[in-house]
Amino acid sequence: MTAYTDSSYREALALLDQSGNTSLLAQLKRGIEKEGLRCNNQGIISQKPHPKGLGSALTHPSITTDYSEALLEFITPAYESGHEAIAHLDIAHRYALSQMEAELIWPNSMPCILQGEMSVPIANYGSSNVGQLKHIYRHGLWHRYGRIMQCIAGIHYNFSIPDALWDKLRETDSDAAQLSRQDYISARYFGLLRNFRRYSWLLVYLFGASPAVCSTFLAGREHQLEPLHKHTLHLPYATSLRMSDLGYQSNAQSSLRVCYNQIETYIDTLGEAVNVPVELYQGIGIKDDSGQYKQLNTNLLQIENEFYSDVRPKRVARNGEKPLEALGQHGVEYIEVRCTDLNPFLPLGIDVPQTTFMDLFLCYCLFKSSPDSDTAEYERMQSNLQSTVMEGRKPGLMLTNHNGEEQLLTDWGTELLDDMRALASLLDQANGHSFHLDALNQQRLKLADSSLTPSAQVLNALTEQQLEFSEFTLQQALAHRKVLSEPLDKAVRKSWSDEAAASLKAQADQEASDTLSFDDFLANYLKR
Secondary structure: OOOOOOOHHHHHHHHHOOOOOHHHHHHOEEEEEEEEEEEOOOOEEOOOOOOHHHOOOOOOOOEEEOOEOOEEEEEOOOEOOHHHHHHHHHHHHHHHHHOOOOOEEOOOOOOOEOOOHHHOOEOOOOOOHHHHHHHHHHHHHHHHHOOHHHHOOOEEEEEEOOHHHHHHHHHOOHHHOOOOHHHHHHHHHHHHHHHHHHHHHHHHHHHOOEOEEEHHHHOOOOOOOEEEEOOEEEOOOOOEHHHOOOOOOOOHHHHOOOOOOOHHHHHHHHHHHOOOEOHHHHHHOOEOOOOOEOOOOOEOOOOHHHOOOOEEEEOOOOOOOOHHHHHHHHOOOEEEEEEEOOOOOOOOOOOHHHHHHHHHHHHHHHHOOOOOOOHHHHHHHHHHHHHHHHHOOOOOOEEEOOOOOEEEHHHHHHHHHHHHHHHHHHHHHHHOOOHHHHHHHHHHHHHHOHHHOHHHHHHHHHHHOOOOHHHHHHHHHHHHHHHOOOOOOHHHHHHHHHHHHHHHHHHHHHHHHOOOOHHHHHHHHHHO
């Protein structure tokens, strides 16, 4: 598809402003995946297994684990309302806390108190072939990157456009005639992805909330952070250390250039990484001397999910498909945003105003013209993001804009918000409220005064109250548990209890139905 003209954004706004079209903006869908470490009342990472009352981490649709057995992950369905998504997340947290014995959910992206790498337990998904695949993949992450890095928590925001809106956009797009409907949708989603990568620094500035870490996270590692207190490290203008090379880092992946210009180039460049052996990983080996798996393979990426990125194109896989296979066969279904920190001041880590702005931002990235990226722009995007991560609140911080010129972060951010205003008005008109303009105005205040950002508020709490990172975050965890301790309605509680029991049965059935050995299962899976 050719690049959209400079007028494409104005044309999209005009189209959406027509009678009957505006209402389509009320059908946007979003779902939330929110992680949080279980810890004890002293703020130390939990060593307990996944609570049985939460069901099976392998098969439960709403409560699972990520890398660590202690790293809970709450998953909402895709809703047409941000309020519904947040309400589902709220119920999931209330139910989880009711099933946890004297434990808390750590409310910061950077981990609680760690007692060495081996204090981070790797998630266990049972004896089925799929469960073993997930467990061994995480073993591979341990051997490649260490365990501690893998217990960082975040929020993934899943976003999709309704079919009726795609059809309306396609009718009026002169570039669409040569493309099938799904190819058109995929191409437009990739336009959104490119623009997201151009402007994701703005989200990190506005919502980054991890400017400091517990010293146990970096014990024995080299770093450039400064001491704030005895057991707390920070950078004075950092926004999201989670997104820095202290977080999801991979030296082997540093040379990986995944192309977001078309779905085909994305699949080709990422697919190559799944099949390229790495000498360092060959040195680790696939199995240990006793025959236990250490990793799934010795390639740059064991599977596609090992690629660390701030945004991904997604498609729900069917019948054992691998993620790239599903994308190639069926096209893009939704977008997964992965750069969102937990806000430790919020019981759920995120709230409705933030989801409202996320929807506005993602719509803006969709409707704005989105030319292909070249290597120079790729480097520029990476530089802008890392500058914002490490010193986004630094007075006078300059980024490099699309013209290759230096521009104040605050000025560029304000320009982007101004450009979103008409779209925010249309989204409010579609939904019958003023939430999008309200959210937009909240973000303008943060650009005018960096002390209003979550990252600044975290550092302010640490310095004003003379609290260690772990002390402050533990206080927040205790306060959030109190807020979320109100008992659930009896019928709601029974529904979630039944879901947990059903998931345990589903795992048992899966384990009983496997016929292949794991070696054969893995060989077949990797061949796909």
